[in-house]
Each structure stands twice: as C-alpha cells, then as structure tokens.
Amino acid sequence: MNKPILPKNVAWILKKLNENGFEGYIVGGCVRDAIMGVAPHDWDMTTSATPQEVKSIFSHTVDTGIKHGTVTVVLNSENYEITTYRVEGDYEDCRHPSYVSFTRDLHEDLLRRDFTMNAIAYCESEGYVDIFGGIEDINRRIIRGVGDAAERFREDALRMLRAIRFSVQLDFDIEENTKQALKENAGLIEKISAERIREELTKTITGNAINRLPVLWETGLLKYISPELYDAVKKNSEQLIFQLKGIEKNTAMAYAVFLQYIDIQIAKKLLKNLKFDTKTTRLAEAILNNMDTDIDYTPAAVRKFAAKMGKEALSTLYKVKQAGGNSQGEKALKTLESIMDNGDCISVKDLAISGDDLLGMGIEKGKVVGQILNELFEKVLENPQLNQKEILQKTVGEKYL
Ligand code: ATP
Ligand code: MG
Numbered sequence: 458m459n460k461p462i463l464p465k466n467v468a469w470i471l472k473k474l475n476e477n478g479f480e481g482y483i484v485g486g487c488v489r490d491a492i493m494g495v496a497p498h499d500w501d502m503t504t505s506a507t508p509q510e511v512k513s514i515f516s517h518t519v520d521t522g523i524k525h526g527t528v529t530v531v532l533n534s535e536n537y538e539i540t541t542y543r544v545e546g547d548y549e550d551c552r553h554p555s556y557v558s559f560t561r562d563l564h565e566d567l568l569r570r571d572f573t574m575n576a577i578a579y580c581e582s583e584g585y586v587d588i589f590g591g592i593e594d595i596n597r598r599i600i601r602g603v604g605d606a607a608e609r610f611r612e613d614a615l616r617m618l619r620a621i622r623f624s625v626q627l628d629f630d631i632e633e634n635t636k637q638a639l640k641e642n643a644g645l646i647e648k649i650s651a652e653r654i655r656e657e658l659t660k661t662i663t664g665n666a667i668n669r670l671p672v673l674w675e676t677g678l679l680k681y682i683s684p685e686l687y688d689a690v691k692k693n694s695e696q697l698i699f700q701l702k703g704i705e706k707n708t709a710m711a712y713a714v715f716l717q718y719i720d721i722q723i724a725k726k727l728l729k730n731l732k733f734d735t736k737t738t739r740l741a742e743a744i745l746n747n748m749d750t751d752i753d754y755t756p757a758a759v760r761k762f763a764a765k766m767g768k769e770a771l772s773t774l775y776k777v778k779q780a781g782g783n784s785q786g787e788k789a790l791k792t793l794e795s796i797m798d799n800g801d802c803i804s805v806k807d808l809a810i811s812g813d814d815l816l817g818m819g820i821e822k823g824k825v826v827g828q829i830l831n832e833l834f835e836k837v838l839e840n841p842q843l844n845q846k847e848i849l850q851k852t853v854g855e856k857y858l
Pocket of ligand 2: 486
C-alpha cells in the first residue's frame with residue numbers, strides 16, 4: 458500500500474500541531490491521490506485545534522475561511538490550508554448547513570465528508586484513519602457515499618455532480634446504492650448555484666475517462682441543468698464521446714463540443730447562465746457559430762478566416778473539427794500553422810505600412826486612410842508576398858496619388 462510521502466513543510470506543520478498538544482492529519486483529495494499513487498496537487502490538513510489555536514501556533518497565517526474553520530499557514534511563501542474538525546448542522550436548503558461547529562473528534566469530521574474515498578485521514582505516527590472502508594473502495598475504484606447516500610445528497614445536492622465528476626476524472630464506478638440515490642434526488646441539483654455547477658461540470662467534461670460521461674444523463678442529472686442539452690446529448694451520445702476524447706483538455710473547446718447539438722441561442726444562454734468568464738464564453742461561442750461552416754483550407758481562405766475570427770479561436774475551431782473526424786479540419790490546421798510560422802499578415806496591424814506612413818506620403822487625414830489600409834489588407838490576405846513596404850507604397854502611389 459502506498460504511504461503518502463509528506464512534503465517537508467506539511468510534515469513540519471503536523472509536527473508543530475502535535476507539539477502543541479493537538480492532532481493533525483492530511484485528509485481528503487491528497488490522501489486519495491497518494492493511495493492511488495498519484496502526486497497530490499495540494500495538501501489539505503485537518504486538526505483538533507480551533508482556528509484561533511492554529512493562528513497562535515504559526516507565525517504567518519491568513520484567515521481564509523475562518524468562519525468555516527479554515528486558516529492558511531504560509532511557510533516559505535507556500536500556502537497550506539488547515540481546517541478545524543467540523544460538524545455540520547442540518548441542511549435546510551440542499552446547499553448550506555444551518556450551522557457549522559467545531560469538534561475535537563476526528564471521526565465526527567470524517568462523517569460530514571462526501572465519499573468514502575474522500576473521508577480518509579493520515580498522519581505519520583498513526584497511519585491511515587479509514588473508518589468507512591475508503592481504502593478498499595479506492596482499490597476497487599468505487600465511489601460510495603459516506604453513510605446514507607440519499608441523505609447526503611439531500612443535504613448538499615452538489616455532491617451528486619461531484620460523484621459524476623470524480624467518476625469521469627478518476628475512472629471509478631459509482632456504487633449501486635449511491636447511483637440509485639443520485640437518480641432519485643437528481644432534481645435537487647436545481648437548488649445549487651451556477652458557479653458551483655459550472656466548476657464541477659467543467660471538471661467532468663474535461664475528465665480523462667470520458668467513456669463514463671453518459672452517467673451524467675443516464676442518472677437524469679443533466680435534465681435539471683438543461684433539459685434541451687439532456688435530450689440532445691442522449692441522442693448523440695456516441696459522436697459526442699468520440700469528439701470529447703479527441704480534443705485537448707480545454708474548457709472552451711469542451712463546451713463547444715458538448716453544446717453543439719442544441720440550438721445555438723440556447724447554448725449561448727446556458728454559457729451565460731453558468732456565468733463563464735468573457736474569454737471562455739467568446740471562444741466557445743466563436744466555435745459554436747462556425748461549427749457548421751464548411752472548411753476551405755487553402756491559405757488565402759484560412760488567412761481570411763483567421764483575420765475574421767482571430768487565430769486562437771480559429772485554431773480551436775479546426776481542432777474541434779479534426780476531433781470530429783473532419784479531414785478538412787486537419788488540413789486547415791496545418792495551413793494555419795504554416796501561416797503562423799511564416800508570420801503572414803492576418804490583421805491590419807500586421808501590415809508593413811501604417812496610417813502614419815500613408816499620411817507621410819500625402820494621403821489626406823480622415824476616413825480614407827482606413828479605407829486604403831483595408832484595401833491593402835485584402836490584397837495581402839490573398840498574397841502575403843505583397844506585404845512589403847515598397848510594394849504597398851507603390852500600390853498606393855499608383856491608385857491614390
Ligand atoms: P480535488 O483533487 O479535485 O481537489 P478533493 O477531494 O480534494 O478533490 P475538494 O473539493 O478540494 O475535493 O474538497 C476537499 C475535501 O473536502 C474532499 O475530499 C471532501 O472530503 C470534502 N468535501 C468537499 N466538498 C464536499 C461536499 N460538498 N460535501 C462533503 N464533503 C466535501
Ligand atoms: Mg482538493
């Protein structure tokens with residue numbers, strides 16, 4: 458069995474807690490990752506010390522989420538989150554516990570966690586504290602709710618989407634009772650905020666075991682996030698999985714692929730409702746807008762398209778097309794790469810001549826400057842060889858002076 462190899466700072470923090478008479482463990486995702494032989498991306502710790510006690514032990518701390526018991530300890534400019542053992546009161550709205558209180562009992566804290574694989578604590582002196590059989594579940598690659606899964610989903614409905622997210626990320630099965638509880642409570646996901654849904658959904662559709670994605674609609678959960686999307690992906694499941702497998706793990710690309718089978722206006726509304734940042738929204742929309750456009754992979758056409766869409770969006774679009782098995786997409790991507798390598802002009806800004814140059818040549822100030830630049834740009838898009846100052850000056854001289 459893999460034993461977590463604690464980074465020096467983490468071991469030091471846990472030792473410090475012990476020296477001051479408190480318990481300290483690593484817990485959650487990092488323990489799960491270590492058991493699976495995966496390098497953890499962060500090291501969450503849990504302790505019997507109250508937030509105030511944690512603050513009195515370490516010289517540099519930040520009150521990250523002190524109300525919920527989380528204090529960040531800063532050590533050699535690295536951040537470590539330490540959360541006091543917590544008990545949660547009844548959940549009134551499928552989202553928030555009515556109160557959060559601290560406890561000195563690790564077991565009580567483990568009880569509030571979502572899945573057995575996430576409810577294991579570890580410290581060097583004691584080894585694993587695994588009261589729900591999480592290690593066995595990890596070894597058998599099973600996601601199982603802690604205690605009564607249905608009750609846990611009713612407390613916090615996001616846990617349902619987390620189950621699916623972990624299944625696709627880790628390539629784990631959802632245990633039968635847990636899956637049944639998910640099906641029965643799927644509608645409660647409507648109570649969860651857009652931001653929390655977005656975060657989990659994004660991790661889900663960019664997960665590695667994309668073959669497992671259908672559980673998102675087979676359990677009915679997706680119906681309550683978007684009924685249109687639910688209907689559409691059920692019908693196009695195979696092609697969708699094939700395409701999602703073929704693309705890079707990129708959020709905008711993944712959503713463009715995911716939303717391509719629904720009406721574009723509904724897709725845009727969904728991106729808006731999920732409150733994506735402007736950059737991701739624009740990129741996903743640019744791809745969606747052109748999903749049905751035929752690809753012309755000749756250099757002039759690709760340059761024109763790049764000028765219109767921007768090279769990042771265009772390259773993303775071609776990659777999506779390529780992942781869908783469209784050979785034109787692959788060819789266009791190659792053309793775009795060589796256009797970029799050559800440094801071909803794809804924006805008025807890339808022209809070898811500027812507005813000031815035109816004024817210097819005697820062109821009158823005003824709209825005409827922009828018009829001439831656009832005209833030159835059109836020519837250069839057709840033939841990048843023309844993007845040389847003398848040639849462009851000559852063209853201007855012949856036509857306008
Ligand atoms: P990741 O590797 O994606 O960070 P993680 O398991 O660390 O996975 P986090 O969202 O970082 O997931 O949460 C840390 C831990 O907090 C979880 O392992 C779990 O024990 C607990 N947890 C998080 N969210 C919930 C929740 N909604 N309900 C119950 N426990 C939760
Ligand atoms: Mg984590």
